[in-house]
Amino acid sequence: MSDQELQDILTEFDLGLVFSEETSQYLTVRVPKEGLHLLMNKLKSDINLSFDYLFCLTGIDWGEELGVIYHLESTTHRHSLVVKVQTADRENPILDSVEDIWLTANFHEMEVFDFFGIKFKNHPNLKRLFLPKDWTGYPLRKDYVDTINMVVK
Amino acid sequence: MTNTISDRFKTEEYFINMGPQHPATHGVLRLILTIDGEIIKNVEPDLGYIHRSIEKMSERDSYQQIVHLTDRMDYLSAHMNNEAVCLLVENALEMEMPERVKVIRTIMAELTRIASHLLWWGVMGMDVGALTTFMYGFRDRELINDIFEETCGARLTMNYNIPGGLMFDILPNFQQRVKDFLTHFKTKLPEYDTLLTNNVIFQKRTKGVGYLSMEDAISFGTSGPVGRGSGYSCDVRKHHPYSAYTNIDFKEVIRTEGDTLARYEVRIQEMWESIAIIENLIDNIPEGDFKVATKAVIKLPKGEFYQKVETARGELGVFVVSTGTKNPYRIKFRSPGFSNLSALNKMIVGGKIGDLVAVTSTLDLVIPDIDR
Amino acid sequence: MTDLFTTYTGSVLQMLLIAAGYLGFFAIAGLLLVWLERRVAAFFQLRLGPNRVGPFGLMQTIADALKLLSKELTGTDKADKFLYNLAPYFVIITALIALAVLPFSQQIQAFDINIGLFFLTAVSSVGVIGILLGGWSSNNKYALIGAMRSGVQTVSYELSVGLSLLTMVLLTGSLQLSEIIEVQKDGWLIVQGHVPALIAFLIFMIAGTAETNRAPFDLVEAESELGAGFHTEYSGMKFAYFFLAEFINMFIIAAIAVVVFFGGWLSPFGITESLPWLGAFWFLGKTLVIIFLMMWFRWTFPRLRVDQILTLEWKYLLPINLFNIVFMAVIIWLNLEIKF
Numbered sequence: 001m002s003d004q005e006l007q008d009i010l011t012e013f014d015l016g017l018v019f020s021e022e023t024s025q026y027l028t029v030r031v032p033k034e035g036l037h038l039l040m041n042k043l044k045s046d047i048n049l050s051f052d053y054l055f056c057l058t059g060i061d062w063g064e065e066l067g068v069i070y071h072l073e074s075t076t077h078r079h080s081l082v083v084k085v086q087t088a089d090r091e092n093p094i095l096d097s098v099e100d101i102w103l104t105a106n107f108h109e110m111e112v113f114d115f116f117g118i119k120f121k122n123h124p125n126l127k128r129l130f131l132p133k134d135w136t137g138y139p140l141r142k143d144y145v146d147t148i149n150m151v152v153k
Numbered sequence: 154m155t156n157t158i159s160d161r162f163k164t165e166e167y168f169i170n171m172g173p174q175h176p177a178t179h180g181v182l183r184l185i186l187t188i189d190g191e192i193i194k195n196v197e198p199d200l201g202y203i204h205r206s207i208e209k210m211s212e213r214d215s216y217q218q219i220v221h222l223t224d225r226m227d228y229l230s231a232h233m234n235n236e237a238v239c240l241l242v243e244n245a246l247e248m249e250m251p252e253r254v255k256v257i258r259t260i261m262a263e264l265t266r267i268a269s270h271l272l273w274w275g276v277m278g279m280d281v282g283a284l285t286t287f288m289y290g291f292r293d294r295e296l297i298n299d300i301f302e303e304t305c306g307a308r309l310t311m312n313y314n315i316p317g318g319l320m321f322d323i324l325p326n327f328q329q330r331v332k333d334f335l336t337h338f339k340t341k342l343p344e345y346d347t348l349l350t351n352n353v354i355f356q357k358r359t360k361g362v363g364y365l366s367m368e369d370a371i372s373f374g375t376s377g378p379v380g381r382g383s384g385y386s387c388d389v390r391k392h393h394p395y396s397a398y399t400n401i402d403f404k405e406v407i408r409t410e411g412d413t414l415a416r417y418e419v420r421i422q423e424m425w426e427s428i429a430i431i432e433n434l435i436d437n438i439p440e441g442d443f444k445v446a447t448k449a450v451i452k453l454p455k456g457e458f459y460q461k462v463e464t465a466r467g468e469l470g471v472f473v474v475s476t477g478t479k480n481p482y483r484i485k486f487r488s489p490g491f492s493n494l495s496a497l498n499k500m501i502v503g504g505k506i507g508d509l510v511a512v513t514s515t516l517d518l519v520i521p522d523i524d525r
Numbered sequence: 526m527t528d529l530f531t532t533y534t535g536s537v538l539q540m541l542l543i544a545a546g547y548l549g550f551f552a553i554a555g556l557l558l559v560w561l562e563r564r565v566a567a568f569f570q571l572r573l574g575p576n577r578v579g580p581f582g583l584m585q586t587i588a589d590a591l592k593l594l595s596k597e598l599t600g601t602d603k604a605d606k607f608l609y610n611l612a613p614y615f616v617i618i619t620a621l622i623a624l625a626v627l628p629f630s631q632q633i634q635a636f637d638i639n640i641g642l643f644f645l646t647a648v649s650s651v652g653v654i655g656i657l658l659g660g661w662s663s664n665n666k667y668a669l670i671g672a673m674r675s676g677v678q679t680v681s682y683e684l685s686v687g688l689s690l691l692t693m694v695l696l697t698g699s700l701q702l703s704e705i706i707e708v709q710k711d712g713w714l715i716v717q718g719h720v721p722a723l724i725a726f727l728i729f730m731i732a733g734t735a736e737t738n739r740a741p742f743d744l745v746e747a748e749s750e751l752g753a754g755f756h757t758e759y760s761g762m763k764f765a766y767f768f769l770a771e772f773i774n775m776f777i778i779a780a781i782a783v784v785v786f787f788g789g790w791l792s793p794f795g796i797t798e799s800l801p802w803l804g805a806f807w808f809l810g811k812t813l814v815i816i817f818l819m820m821w822f823r824w825t826f827p828r829l830r831v832d833q834i835l836t837l838e839w840k841y842l843l844p845i846n847l848f849n850i851v852f853m854a855v856i857i858w859l860n861l862e863i864k865f
Contacts, residue, residue: 024457052371056470058485075371104374107495130201140209169666177749191831280749282828288570354741355827507830510750
């Protein structure tokens with residue numbers, strides 16, 4: 001399915017989706033965090049879309065907001081989509097978990113929690129994956145400071 | 154006392170630490186097992202023993218420098234890791250690589266794949282108790298490493314790719330050496346089947362063990378031989394071809410059984426496919442430049458870029474968010490081992506300790522790849 | 526009184542000398558077998574093996590023994606110290622006792638009792654107690670799993686060893702080792718008993734390898750699964766005892782096979798019948814061939830899983846063995862043995 005057709009189907013969902021104008025190799029869509037889980041569920045279950053392969057889940061710190069970027073692919077239709085979601089709450093960022101939709105999100109969300117501190121609602125086992133339990137701070141955030149371990153140029 | 158017999162002789166599950174220092178975890182992976190006798194009830198990986206935060210380091214480095222960090226992720230597919238970043242930069246800058254570069258990259262990538270699978274094969278045999286396989290695997294892998302050493306000076310972390318082409322041109326005897334290796338290797342590969350694959354004990358140990366259905370394989374994001382062993386066509390070289398894979402014909406090896414033996418056979422067959430690919434290319438290396446001049450400071454345009462390549466372990470994705478400066482704003486490495494490991498619990502619960510060793514072995518984990 | 530005293534001291538001295546001789550043989554055989562295993566392994570693995578210390582690296586194991594002697598003896602904090610220290614002696618002493626009844630040649634046999642074969646199987650199964658003790662008392666989960674596996678495995682395979690030997694005893698009618706060999710002057714038992722004897726030999730080799738806990742039945746150690754299994758927490762000389770005992774046990778199993786199936790110290794077709802002192806040469810030569818066979822197994826086969834080991838024994842080897850005994854009895858009843 002071409003990107004244009006994808007865009008048409010997605011617009012019909014009426015979830016307040018914003019399509020990115022930036023040039024990118026994938027169709028990129030921004031979703032409000034309230035509609036994330038609903039959208040993801042539809043993306044997986046809709047027979048015309050069937051995005052069954054979440055091949056990348058990236059946490060990102062935009063400076064003010066914290067966000068997550070989902071790269072999706074359909075193994076039957078071979079089309080791809082990028083979904084972005086963000087939250088402005090840096091103190092207690094909470095997003096919906098997609099672990100129940102794609103099992104791979106289990107580990108990837110733990111990684112994002114570990115490095116960005118984004119909590120995922122309904123995640124079965126959210127804990128620090130790489131860093132020790134008693135680590136303070138979230139290292140991949142832009143405002144993380146560690147004068148001992150980090151070499152800053 | 155009103156103790157019944159089952160009260161007095163009750164069994165309880167207990168925890169056991171496999172790793173971080175354990176022969177079967179191939180590095181500093183720690184698996185926390187919950188077992189009931191010999192039967193595994195739960196496996197929980199504890200990661201991070203060699204996490205170096207390459208993603209954070211990359212945020213302060215230039216793109217040329219990042220290439221050198223990627224070697225240290227999956228060190229057994231160092232060449233493909235380099236290639237992923239280089240391709241990403243080249244595509245973002247819309248640079249067209251000379252055919253020569255593409256072909257040499259592909260040959261080297263396939264040699265790396267063979268070398269990686271050879272190491273895996275040797276270790277797989279060791280894990281199921283056949284100690285001799287290790288030496289056989291290393292005997293042939295050594296020859297590939299010699300070719301690498303002569304070409305680019307390094308045997309493992311090669312750094313042969315740079316954004317814009319290759320670090321050096323190949324030597325005049327490169328083609329001959331590769332051909333010599335292939336003739337040698339084609340006589341040795343059947344030996345592997347005689348020693349291990351056809352062994353009845355090995356078959357018993359692997360057939361039906363560690364089953365992963367195709368649906369789960371996709372959902373867990375597994376890729377490479379693990380995904381293909383479950384019948385899931387996920388070869389990046391086929392579906393998103395890059396370098397010279399765009400115009401060569403090769404077979405994607407797929408097995409539908411989804412068990413340990415299927416994953417094993419996929420890798421063995423992939424070695425044959427790699428031989429075929431190299432044979433296809435080795436006599437047709439086009440003349441031309443081995444690199445294209447780039448600016449000393451590479452600045453990617455503003456935007457988001459994603460590049461995936463097929464490493465020996467599966468799909469490696471590099472995701473870069475650029476703000477137009479010389480450093481990436483955010484770089485994410487989607488490593489194949491990380492996703493493959495997440496499927497371990499699903500595959501092994503209900504199996505025995507011996508099965509766990511065989512299954513982790515066919516996941517072909519490289520811990521720096523998972524920990525990054 | 527004085528007569529009694531001299532005969533008494535005389536026999537004690539004699540016993541001590543023989544014991545010292547056996548101890549010496551034990552040590553040298555152990556060291557040689559370790560060296561042999563390494564060379565054989567190297568041969569299978571495209572390597573050279575030990576070749577620096579002494580001629581052909583023969584002194585390598587002695588150097589290793591010295592290294593092990595000088596190592597610190599470590600142990601876990603909460604180990605049951607008494608049992609922990611007792612375990613290696615259990616293993617090594619049982620191996621040593623079994624050596625006493627082996628007939629090296631017509632003259633060289635320390636202890637020719639009329640229940641020789643029974644004695645051998647009995648003693649060789651006591652060794653597992655040492656392994657169980659070692660695994661349990663070192664307070665290590667890996668060691669415990671290893672010990673439990675060992676218990677399960679040895680108890681099961683004991684049956685097959687015993688029954689396969691019993692099949693052959695039907696032919697000889699005696700448990701005394703010297704008599705068993707005497708019977709074979711008409712042809713080795715594996716030839717005399719032809720089909721059932723061959724089956725018995727195959728079962729004995731499989732079960733014997735399992736008894737000595739060697740690959741493909743080395744689940745007790747299973748280094749890729751359990752680290753080092755039951756001797757995970759042993760170091761230095763205590764570890765060396767376990768290590769040495771494994772090789773001596775292998776020697777004993779091979780020696781039993783030679784005595785029961787291949788005519789012990791008898792030469793093939795009686796070619797050196799006029800030179801009885803060559804008996805020891807034939808005995809050791811045949812034993813080495815069987816040992817080589819066991820090493821061959823080890824360096825080519827993958828390891829079985831614990832449930833597969835039990836399936837193999839209880840569902841295959843044991844029923845086959847029982848039928849085989851009946852088969853052998855029928856053969857003898859119908860006088861179908863092959864005798865020269």
